[in-house]
Amino acid sequence: MTKVTIKVNGKPVTAEVEGRTLLVEFLREKSRNTGTHVGCDTSQCGACVVHVNGNAVKSCTMFAIEADGAEVRTVEGMQNADGSLSALQAAFQEHHGLQCGFCTPGMIMSASDLLKNNPKPTEAEIRHHLEGNICRCTGYHNIVKAIMAASGQDVSNIAAE
Amino acid sequence: MYAFDVTRPKTVAEAVEALGAEEAQALGGGQTLIPTLKQRLASPSVLVSLASIDEIKGVCADGDTLTIGGGTTHATVAQEAAATYPALAALAANIGDPAVRNRGTIGGSLANNDPSACYPSAALASNATIVTNTREIAADDYFQGLFTTALEPGEIITGVKFPVPQAANYQKFVQPASRFSLVGVFVAKYADGVRVAVTGASEGGVFRWTEAEAALSADFSPAALDGLTASADGLINDLHGDAEYRAHLIKVMTKRAVAAAN
Numbered sequence: 001m002t003k004v005t006i007k008v009n010g011k012p013v014t015a016e017v018e019g020r021t022l023l024v025e026f027l028r029e030k031s032r033n034t035g036t037h038v039g040c041d042t043s044q045c046g047a048c049v050v051h052v053n054g055n056a057v058k059s060c061t062m063f064a065i066e067a068d069g070a071e072v073r074t075v076e077g078m079q080n081a082d083g084s085l086s087a088l089q090a091a092f093q094e095h096h097g098l099q100c101g102f103c104t105p106g107m108i109m110s111a112s113d114l115l116k117n118n119p120k121p122t123e124a125e126i127r128h129h130l131e132g133n134i135c136r137c138t139g140y141h142n143i144v145k146a147i148m149a150a151s152g153q154d155v156s157n158i159a160a161e
Numbered sequence: 162m163y164a165f166d167v168t169r170p171k172t173v174a175e176a177v178e179a180l181g182a183e184e185a186q187a188l189g190g191g192q193t194l195i196p197t198l199k200q201r202l203a204s205p206s207v208l209v210s211l212a213s214i215d216e217i218k219g220v221c222a223d224g225d226t227l228t229i230g231g232g233t234t235h236a237t238v239a240q241e242a243a244a245t246y247p248a249l250a251a252l253a254a255n256i257g258d259p260a261v262r263n264r265g266t267i268g269g270s271l272a273n274n275d276p277s278a279c280y281p282s283a284a285l286a287s288n289a290t291i292v293t294n295t296r297e298i299a300a301d302d303y304f305q306g307l308f309t310t311a312l313e314p315g316e317i318i319t320g321v322k323f324p325v326p327q328a329a330n331y332q333k334f335v336q337p338a339s340r341f342s343l344v345g346v347f348v349a350k351y352a353d354g355v356r357v358a359v360t361g362a363s364e365g366g367v368f369r370w371t372e373a374e375a376a377l378s379a380d381f382s383p384a385a386l387d388g389l390t391a392s393a394d395g396l397i398n399d400l401h402g403d404a405e406y407r408a409h410l411i412k413v414m415t416k417r418a419v420a421a422a423n
């Protein structure tokens with residue numbers, strides 16, 4: 001066992017882990033951030049996406065030891081300072097960007113990763129950026145719409161098909 | 162996964178020493194190796210993470226050569242190679258998805274030599290040199306078939322040197338479920354001729370389409386390929402596409418790459 005310390009949403013969390021302990025296991029079982037989901041465990045679905053030192057990664061495909069000393073942000077760290085929903089989260093709610101909600105934490109983390117570098121993405125850019133995030137419910141359309149709305153773009157003529 | 166230890170050396174020398182241990186294996190971005198470990202298809206006793214070794218990271222242009230550290234992520238190549246070698250940067254920008262690109266490395270991709278991976282086609286078409294902790298290997302000697310390379314056990318890819326071409330392009334016909342290439346073709350034009358490397362298609366891994374190279378070296382235009390047909394012999398036959406279909410795609414993608422490079 002190895003002792004690692006990871007700063008999760010600004011708070012240092014220290015725990016003993018095995019070499020094979022995945023970052024997502026650390027987040028869910030040690031720091032109890034169960035907003036980060038495991039959909040596939042095979043690096044395909046993106047439900048486990050978190051930010052490690054500011055970069056989006058699949059936390060099911062990284063070892064906790066590799067994140068020792070890193071800053072990790074999960075969906076629990078995405079709300080505004082006063083606890084209200086961030087603009088991106090509110091847009092998902094407003095535009096029906098989720099149904100069962102299982103994929104949503106990963107969608108939020110990937111979308112915020114996109115908006116950080118590209119504040120006004122086109123629809124095509126959004127779809128390309130979400131290639132590694134799978135949703136079984138929404139058909140993606142309202143997710144794309146929510147992200148466009150969160151970036152301040154007019155979505156009144158983007159109709160759900 | 163079976164149990165193993167993970168070490169995080171800071172230098173190539175420390176990593177090489179750690180890889181000398183029995184059943185030790187290098188860990189790049191883990192985007193191929195971690196899924197493999199989960200399937201229990203590998204059982205190392207210790208994983209030597211290369212991610213903390215700064216000396217094998219980064220992109221550096223020097224005259225006609227672009228050198229990329231073996232531990233450089235696809236995302237970094239997509240950004241930092243864009244000015245010098247745009248076709249290579251575009252290839253990196255379309256590997257998998259953003260999260261895969263933030264972790265996966267060029268060294269890991271070339272060491273793995275998946276028959277459908279993107280980077281092997283760029284390395285072979287550019288006649289790149291694979292630099293390891295012990296030697297330099299020409300791409301023509303490096304790729305030795307399905308998941309097989311010239312690397313010795315414990316050898317680390319520290320860098321890849323790409324001669325920068327006059328014109329180049331990569332065309333990838335995406336297998337939509339995996340986002341790997343069903344067929345990918347990298348075309349690169351140099352002063353002394355054109356090279357064409359095909360990935361995704363062959364049971365033997367990446368290969369050069371030499372007939373197309375000869376035709377394109379004489380006339381670098383899509384029409385130069387009109388009379389040619391890629392052979393379906395030894396091509397992959399699976400539920401995503403049979404060998405004849407892949408052979409057809411090779412020509413289509415080569416033409417598109419030439420058109421885009423011009």
Ligand SMILES: Cc1cc2nc3c(=O)[nH]c(=O)nc-3n(C[C@H](O)[C@H](O)[C@H](O)COP(=O)(O)OP(=O)(O)OC[C@H]3O[C@@H](n4cnc5c(N)ncnc54)[C@H](O)[C@@H]3O)c2cc1C
Nearest residue numbers: 189190191192193194257265266268269272278279318340
């Ligand atoms: C969802 C998904 C989609 C993908 N899509 C594509 C795609 O479209 N195109 C594509 O080309 N690839 C794709 N990949 C694979 C991805 O590019 C991997 O990052 C890459 O193949 C392996 O690189 P890595 O750094 O993650 O290596 P790892 O997974 O860490 O290692 C792979 C192998 O290489 C060895 N190794 C690692 N680094 C070195 C080194 N520096 N020197 C020597 N040996 C080393 C390891 O021991 C291991 O055997 C995809 C992966 C995923 C999960």
Ligand code: FES
Nearest residue numbers: 039040041046060
């Ligand atoms: S759980 Fe990590 S990608 Fe699906």
Ligand code: FES
Nearest residue numbers: 099101135136137
């Ligand atoms: S809302 Fe159910 S998987 Fe996306």
